Amino acid sequence: MPFHLPDSTVIEDPDLLASYRRDESHVEGDLPRAVVRPRSPRALKELVARAEKDGLCLVPRGAGTGKAGGCVASGPSLIVDLCDWPGAITVDRAGLCLSAPASASLKGVKEAARGAGLFYPPDPNSWQLCGFGGSLATNAGGPNAGKYGMTRHWVLSVDALMADGEIHTFGIASVKANAGPALAQLFIGSEGIFGLITGATVRLIPAPTEYLTLLLPVPRWEDLLGLPACLAKAGLQPSAFEFFDPAVLAELRAHGPEEARRLPGEALALLEFDDAGCAGDAFLDRVVDALGPSASHLQAATDEGQRERLWAIRRITSSFLKERHPKKVSEDITVPRARIADFFTGLDRLKIPAVTYGHLGDGNLHVNLLAAGDTAPEALDHQLMDLFRLAVDLGGALSGEHGIGLAKRDAFLALSDPFQVEALRKLKRALDPSGIFNPGKVI
Ligand SMILES: Cc1cc2nc3c(=O)[nH]c(=O)nc-3n(C[C@H](O)[C@H](O)[C@H](O)COP(=O)(O)OP(=O)(O)OC[C@H]3O[C@@H](n4cnc5c(N)ncnc54)[C@H](O)[C@@H]3O)c2cc1C
Numbered sequence: 545m546p547f548h549l550p551d552s553t554v555i556e557d558p559d560l561l562a563s564y565r566r567d568e569s570h571v572e573g574d575l576p577r578a579v580v581r582p583r584s585p586r587a588l589k590e591l592v593a594r595a596e597k598d599g600l601c602l603v604p605r606g607a608g609t610g611k612a613g614g615c616v617a618s619g620p621s622l623i624v625d626l627c628d629w630p631g632a633i634t635v636d637r638a639g640l641c642l643s644a645p646a647s648a649s650l651k652g653v654k655e656a657a658r659g660a661g662l663f664y665p666p667d668p669n670s671w672q673l674c675g676f677g678g679s680l681a682t683n684a685g686g687p688n689a690g691k692y693g694m695t696r697h698w699v700l701s702v703d704a705l706m707a708d709g710e711i712h713t714f715g716i717a718s719v720k721a722n723a724g725p726a727l728a729q730l731f732i733g734s735e736g737i738f739g740l741i742t743g744a745t746v747r748l749i750p751a752p753t754e755y756l757t758l759l760l761p762v763p764r765w766e767d768l769l770g771l772p773a774c775l776a777k778a779g780l781q782p783s784a785f786e787f788f789d790p791a792v793l794a795e796l797r798a799h800g801p802e803e804a805r806r807l808p809g810e811a812l813a814l815l816e817f818d819d820a821g822c823a824g825d826a827f828l829d830r831v832v833d834a835l836g837p838s839a840s841h842l843q844a845a846t847d848e849g850q851r852e853r854l855w856a857i858r859r860i861t862s863s864f865l866k867e868r869h870p871k872k873v874s875e876d877i878t879v880p881r882a883r884i885a886d887f888f889t890g891l892d893r894l895k896i897p898a899v900t901y902g903h904l905g906d907g908n909l910h911v912n913l914l915a916a917g918d919t920a921p922e923a924l925d926h927q928l929m930d931l932f933r934l935a936v937d938l939g940g941a942l943s944g945e946h947g948i949g950l951a952k953r954d955a956f957l958a959l960s961d962p963f964q965v966e967a968l969r970k971l972k973r974a975l976d977p978s979g980i981f982n983p984g985k986v987i
Contacts, residue, residue, distance in 0.1 A: 757815070876908060
């Protein structure tokens with residue numbers, strides 16, 4: 545029987561539904577029963593009632609750029625795509641905050657803030673592609689998380705559809721609010737398991753006006769690993785400290801875009817500062833002092849065009865590697881800044897055949913197993929568990945930004961404190977007693 549829902553577009557064509565089985569991770573979900581695009585609170589209320597009655601799950605989906613298999617079906621499901629959800633992005637200059645519907649793009653949110661001379665820092669490398677709702681549900685964070693934190697640190701209030709079929713607002717549009725535990729935070733990084741986010745209000749700050757962007761090539765790649773800590777000790781906080789290991793750099797140089805072919809060094813870092821005064825010589829001298837002999841080949845971007853081109857290379861690295869190694873598995877473990885060198889020693893000891901790039905400044909490392917497609921599934925599972933355990937044993941986590949979804953659920957359950965897993969499950973049962981919101985993900 546065709547699936548009808550008021551104020552909604554419903555997709556049931558199996559050929560179209562097939563594309564909803566994937567996000568940008570390596571996992572494949574089930575074929576959903578339908579994709580629905582609701583446009584009103586009435587549609588959402590009816591959706592919850594129909595899910596309860598027909599035993600269907602509601603799987604929220606934004607732009608589908610997730611890397612954990614969170615927005616794909618697991619069991620009989622409706623994919624709920626909020627792309628038609630109404631609402632506009634509004635900036636409150638006096639209140640230094642911005643409200644937007646989940647259907648907004650993160651690019652639109654960041655540009656609206658910029659247009660008002662303000663800054664919304666969360667900057668996943670997919671910021672030009674992903675949805676605002678998806679960025680909230682995954683607690684997205686990118687190169688500047690080391691300085692500015694992740695999405696969670698900017699959220700003031702969240703509107704969410706809950707199991708009673710109503711949209712509730714959690715939190716208020718103000719930084720200073722302390723009336724009990726902050727339930728709004730429960731939705732940030734929840735990957736859709738507690739309810740469906742329909743919008744949010746986030747905090748803004750005045751936009752930085754100066755940048756210092758530096759290329760830091762090193763002759764021995766191990767020399768990079770201690771540098772984030774050197775800068776921290778010198779009281780310097782880059783707004784980004786990205787890196788490419790020798791293998792990734794060699795791939796980029798051999799097969800990447802024109803600009804990448806001239807990248808110097810055995811390994812390379814891309815650093816950026818956005819402090820007031822950072823464009824002056826005195827600031828650069830402080831950076832050079834803090835980096836010591838490793839800074840001998842430091843190059844500063846000469847203009848905005850060059851800065852953009854350098855960032856473009858960093859932004860395409862993930863999709864570039866995926867094009868060259870379509871079956872690669874890309875992980876995003878994280879370790880405390882002081883344990884980065886120990887992590888790489890451990891990776892060598894475990895003989896995990898991986899290449900890495902990512903966010904050196906905050907210890908969030910993209911470990912890519914390029915040969916995953918040619919590795920026996922059991923051997924691959926072992927390699928991944930060894931990798932996750934190494935990160936956790938060093939005081940880190942199995943994900944720094946992509947989340948758990950379907951892809952890392954088993955590892956998350958195996959490596960987490962059982963008390964905390966049970967606490968999450970109790971919360972899920974309390975908020976979603978029939979288990980309609982994205983079951984089978986995370987917990
Ligand atoms: C090239 C590339 C680079 C990336 N770089 C980064 C990076 O630097 N940092 C980073 O954090 N991530 C990164 N990602 C991962 C991804 O882009 C982010 O997680 C992004 O925030 C997901 O947004 P989305 O709209 O695509 O969400 P989707 O993929 O559609 O969904 C992601 C999860 O959120 C849930 N969800 C979506 N919308 C809602 C909603 N309205 N209510 C409740 N739950 C919802 C889904 O059910 C799913 O569990 C990258 C991905 C790619 C492809």
